[in-house]
Amino acid sequence: MNVELLDPARAVAEERPPPQSERISLPAWHSLRLRLPVIMSALITIVLATFLWVAYRQVESALLQAGGARAQGAADQLANLLAQSTQQRLGDLERAARSSAVRDFLQQPSDSASAAARQRLLALATPGQPAVELWDPAGQRLLTVEGPPAANGATPPELPAARLRSDAAVNAFQASHGVVFWDAVAEVPVDAAGQPDASPSARRLGYVFSRRLSSSASGSEVISRLVGAGAVVAIGNQSGDVWTNLSKVIPAPPIDLHRTSVAEYRAIDGQRRLGASSLIRGTPWAIWIEFPLNLIVAPARTFLARMLIFGLCFVVASAVLARTLSARITTPLHELTDAAEAIAAGKQAERVEIARRDEIGRLGTAFNTMATRVHVVQRELEERVQQRTARLAEAAAQLEQRIGEINETREELDRFFSLSLDLMGIAGADGRFRRVNRAWERTLGWTPAELTSTPFLEFVHPDERAATASETAKLAAGGMTVSFENRYRAKDGTYRWLSWSAVAAPERGLIYAAARDVTEQKRAAVELEQRAAELAAANQELEAFSYSVSHDLRAPLRHVTGFASLLQQSTRERLKDPETRHLQTIVDAAGRMGRLIDDLLAFSRMGRSALRWQRVSLDALVRDALQELQGTAPDRAIVWNIHPLPDVVGDPAMLRLVLVNLLSNAVKYTAGRAPAEIEVGANGHVAGETVVHVRDNGAGFDMEYAHKLFGVFQRLHSSDDFEGTGIGLANVRRIVQRHGGRVWAEGVVDGGATFFFSLPTGGATRDR
Secondary structure (H helix, E strand, O other): OOOOOOOHHHHHHHHOOOOOOOOOOOOHHHOHHHHHHHHHHHHHHHHHHHHHHHHHHHHHHHHHHHHHHHHHHHHHHHHHHHHHHHHHHHHHHHHHHOOHHHHHHHHOOOHHHHHHHHHHHHOOOOOOOOOEEEEOOOOOEEEEEOOOOOOOOOOOOOOOOOOOOOOOOEOOOEEEOOEEEEEEEEEEEOOOOOOOOOOHHHHEEEEEEEEEEOOOHHHHHHHHHHHOOOOEEEEEEOOOOOEEOOOOEEOOOOOOOOOOEEEEEEOOOOOEEEEEEEEOOOOOEEEEEEEEHHHHOHHHHHHHHHHHHHHHHHHHHHHHHHHHHHHHHHHHHHHHHHHHHHHHOOOOOOOOOOOOOOHHHHHHHHHHHHHHHHHHHHHHHHHHHHHHHHHHHHHHHHHHHHHHHHHHHHHHHHHHHHHOOOEEEEEEOOOOEEEEOOHHHHHHOOOHHHHHOOOHHHHEOHHHHHHHHHHHHHHHOOOEEEEEEEEEEOOOOOEEEEEEEEEEEOOOOEEEEEEEEOHHHHHHHHHHHHHHHHHHHHHHHHHHHHHHHHHHHHHHHHHHHHHHHHHHHHOOOOOOHHHHHHHHHHHHHHHHHHHHHHHHHHHHHHOOOOOOOEEEEHHHHHHHHHHHHOOOOOOOOEEEEEOOOOEEEEOHHHHHHHHHHHHHHHHHHOOOOOOEEEEEEEEEEEOOEEEEEEEEOOOOOOHHHHHHOOOOOOOOOOOOOOOOOOOHHHHHHHHHHHOOOOEEEEEOOOOOEEEEEEEEOOOOOOOO
């Protein structure tokens, strides 16, 4: 920050009036006596020129509209004439085609029939035009009738052979060796009626073919004279391939040839042309008539030249009048200017004498009054200058104190920036660091000069450059970055992970960023992920091993059970009671082993099956579990105390298995009680979870061994006293934990037990 102290003496000098000097002399051009008449004349010239230009454009527009209408009318008239001529020619061909002489020749060719047909077709032949031909239905030429020779003795040019085209009576223009021609075809029907219901091949005997030349220099001159001087007449196909001006082949005009319209274009020679097109009815032709644009707008230019002479005279007269009027205004103003300059030079008694009653006279009176007041104000100004000098001196002292405080604050910020353990930097919109602290050199080894002389993306790992560039673009747009991580290259060639927090100042084009080295944290996280993956793999291998062992134990167990049962049946009467009891013990032990394997398989599947989340009614699950347990102890007296239970979110099948295991466990361990009392209840929704309990008055357990209850194969009672495999409560814990809950138990030996499980109020966030 550059602060300039204000010198009080300089401020006073700036507010003092300027010293007395000589009257200021201005160049002649700066005087209103010259500028005012010039400005007025210029304004009149501009207005007059604008008026003449608008009038010229209006006349030109009217002439263009009239020229377009003239060209369109001529094009429509010529199109109608050509359409009538073409239809007349086509009618002559059709009448000749329907004549009996032509039909008789096609039906029964003979010399007499040929002579009659030639005589009939001779009426269609024209001097100087190609011959008229008679074709069979396949397009083969049968007769050729030449017309009389032309008056100038010229013979028709050699043209390409005609081809049969039955799709149109009048065909499009064709060109060959600079000659433009067109073909007309008329069908020869079987009879005059033509038998319209017959097939196409049965309705015609052949064709009468006529070819006409359209190139005629004399015809072009006659049509141009009829249309008007300077007019150009062209005719051709609507497709734009063949066009002629009736004397030679020319390019098609650059317009839309498929509709009747007025158009304007610029020719190859640079001359603008205006014309109109018209479609020739009953043919694939169009006609175009155009005029040079210079010829059409020539009257407008004549009008403009005459008006310019009038305007020049008007401007000269206006300039003389403006000079006279401005002199009456500028002379008094000149006197006022001289008086004002005298006052500015220090002559306080200067006055003006203007004996007028208009605004200039009032201005002179006001000027004299102002001159008197200026003298008074000058004395007051000198007094205020002295007062302000004192205030400026005081302000200068305060400003020096403030500058000292700012310098101290800046020094503290610089010290914090340089001593910070985090990597801090200020970057510009050009992708380079403007300033970095020494922590960069301690962490990466790069000096501040090396970091600021190279774009910072050069230090970023290639895999993170695209993401870093995208994050930088968002910051430049005014965003904020928190915890963005990428890898930076150290001077020794290694890469270290940095976690960034940054904010931008778009109005200054700067980005303020701070980074922290998180390489060790990332390495620890990677190791933790590897440990977790290894643990998951070990769990999968353990489950697979348990599942495999359980399946492998089934085969020998089935053999033991089967052969023991067979031995028991075959030796029942020969064995004594002790031997029978031993054999029954083998069968019972094998059965318990089978149930143990089944429970082990169920426990293994419990960790692999996916949860089906939905809202579940615990009341309905308890009722379903009680129905399943009714047949397990039919002769016992059990008092069920079931309280209302809330709805939860979870897998209904697995939660049902939890309740079945807990209720069957309560039924089993109350076998010695008469009556047995079993209670099921819940605490509702407390602290974000639902706690359900199953309480009984059975055998209970010692709380010292409560941690063994939910382990696999962990039993606190002998299997001779209470049957079981020791897996049911393990299944309960696994199911509840997968739902995001927890299990625990409270008990007293011979005083009953209470088993609790909790479920999150909204369901677990994921399958655990």
